[in-house]
Amino acid sequence: MNIGIVCYPTFGGSGVVATELGKALAQNGHKVHFITYNQPIRLDFFNENLFYHEVNISSYPLFQYPPYESALASKMVDVVKNSNLDLLHVHYAIPHATSAYLAKQILKAEGIDIPVVTTLHGTDITVVGKDSTYKPMVQFSINESDGVTSVSADLRRETYETFKIDKEIEVIPNFIDLKRFHKQERDHFKKFICPEGEMLLMHTSNFRKVKRVGDIIRVFHKVRQEVPSKLLLIGDGPERQEMEQLCRELKLCEDIRFIGKLDAVEEVLSVADVFLMPSEKESFGLAALEAMACEVPVISSNTGGIPELNVHGVTGFLSEVGDIDDMVKNTLFVLKPENLPTFKANALARAKEFDIQQIVPQYEAFYRTLC
């Protein structure tokens, strides 16, 4: 098939999933055309089946806000016609599903019928999507998509609860490429971060409010009083400065490192002992799956789609959002030398259930129902 993939090209989870899916589809012999405003971060190689079309947004003095949706829709029309696409798959409803609807109507007027698949990723429903600024547009665009998927059963539930949806939403969970994400020997790095053999706690995210990074620092503050440990925070975003300030207030600067955005996150995850994800909302928790693939147990909140991934008492533990003491208790339990190896093995075993080889065929089957 000739498939157009529309996504955010940045470090966010939806862009990562879309890009990895496109790469895997290309390896399966499909021609995959990425349509985005920048080359996607994870599009780190090209082959004869991969193509990239940049959305150009021309500015004009009249535009305080250049109309990206229109530029994207026009680019979709162009690529569908000139690359003979069979299907458009858009990731993250806002504004991609709306642009796809526009493109579909334009093409229809020219006698071309192109099926549109929208994948819901999380905040496009649970945070931004339910905001009245976007809600009518999101609801309309989901209903106008030919096929809709969501990355967890909980996100599907919340979509039906929030919007009037007259469509079947198919759950296709996120996935992991175990060839890339696996435990690697990085002893020198571990020694550098934990010179006295301390335990290493880790977190990766875009440092938005929903991630509750402050909870991680507070959990670490208490864990460190019981077990010699260090905390590594990977990623960047709006909350980072405030979090650095919190570290200073709690006098934790010696033991916490912020290392910013990272391409090869799997190398660093390989040396972690526990991964923390206390998010307020999390439709799936791809970052936790990446950690689990590197044999790292997960201490998380019991929210959204996380329980569909992190199995309580097996691959880690689930606590109520904001219950720092429970997360401390669970972290200390997992870190016990007699428990840690079992939790690590369980985390890897669970990650294998989300192997890319098992999930990509589900998307291919879904496409076939629409074409």
Ligand code: GMT
């Ligand atoms: O909030 C983020 O981390 C970014 C966001 C995105 O769409 O880029 O992530 C969402 O999609 C990911 C991929 O499907 C999921 O793994 C994340 O759980 C989800 N984030 C939230 O629901 C907060």
